[in-house]
Amino acid sequence: MTLRGLYAITDSALLADGRLVPYVEAALTGGARLLQYRDKSGDAGRRLEEAAQLKELCQRHGAQLLINDDLALASELQVGVHLGRDDGSLREAREQLGPQAIIGATCQADLDYAAEAIEAGASYIAFGRFFQSETKPGAPAATSELLTRARQRFSLPIVAIGGITVDRAPPLLKAGADLLAVVHGLFGAESAAEVQRRARAFHTLFMN
Numbered sequence: 001m002t003l004r005g006l007y008a009i010t011d012s013a014l015l016a017d018g019r020l021v022p023y024v025e026a027a028l029t030g031g032a033r034l035l036q037y038r039d040k041s042g043d044a045g046r047r048l049e050e051a052a053q054l055k056e057l058c059q060r061h062g063a064q065l066l067i068n069d070d071l072a073l074a075s076e077l078q079v080g081v082h083l084g085r086d087d088g089s090l091r092e093a094r095e096q097l098g099p100q101a102i103i104g105a106t107c108q109a110d111l112d113y114a115a116e117a118i119e120a121g122a123s124y125i126a127f128g129r130f131f132q133s134e135t136k137p138g139a140p141a142a143t144s145e146l147l148t149r150a151r152q153r154f155s156l157p158i159v160a161i162g163g164i165t166v167d168r169a170p171p172l173l174k175a176g177a178d179l180l181a182v183v184h185g186l187f188g189a190e191s192a193a194e195v196q197r198r199a200r201a202f203h204t205l206f207m208n
């Protein structure tokens, strides 16, 4: 699968009160290619149930599911995983999930760490945050110049994350991002119809 396009990331607060499935379905209908289940609660039963539902939705829409932080859950569902720098070993994830699995690595603004992540078996490298983020205000900042340098140095798919909206996205694509990872700019919406409209607008950016 080509890793390019909109990468939707769930948020348990934005998608509470029954919004998880309809909003995710809207994002996938609008064209999201990857979906990350990001839930920081310790409720293992609910996490398994929700992630299994999302896997089924992704399969129906030809998209790929990744689990944030949790290799054991990714392994149980046989889906991908996204790991930050303190979330466990990328090498172990690759060994456990096999050669086909999508494994993502948070690289913040660190090109040398990205090189290590690639060596350890990452499928994509994620840089950010590019703008002020409502979801993770404390994430270290990155610039589009960093993205340009990453593009020159690496051929692996590059993800941009952090405060991305449809209006802010074009310079990131110009600098070489293959995937735009978005929480609030996609799911911080009043209705599923608005989520679908935003997803479609992101999707259209990749057609140019």
Ligand SMILES: Cc1ncc(COP(=O)(O)OP(=O)(O)O)c(N)n1
Pocket: 036, 038, 068, 069, 082, 083, 084, 085, 087, 104, 105, 106, 126, 127, 159, 161, 181
């Ligand atoms: C695509 C993508 N990029 C970066 C992150 C951030 O991961 P991490 O630093 O581990 O922070 P948390 O998301 O776990 O709070 C991500 N999740 N996805």
Ligand SMILES: Cc1nc(C(=O)O)sc1CCOP(=O)(O)O
Pocket: 106, 108, 127, 128, 129, 130, 132, 133, 134, 135, 136, 139, 140, 161, 162, 163, 164, 181, 182, 183, 184, 185
């Ligand atoms: C989870 C996360 N990681 C980031 C990083 O820079 O590594 S920024 C971020 C939050 C992304 O959400 P939003 O699209 O609402 O800003």
Ligand SMILES: [Mg+2]
Pocket: 068, 069, 082, 083, 084, 085, 087
């Ligand atoms: Mg993490």
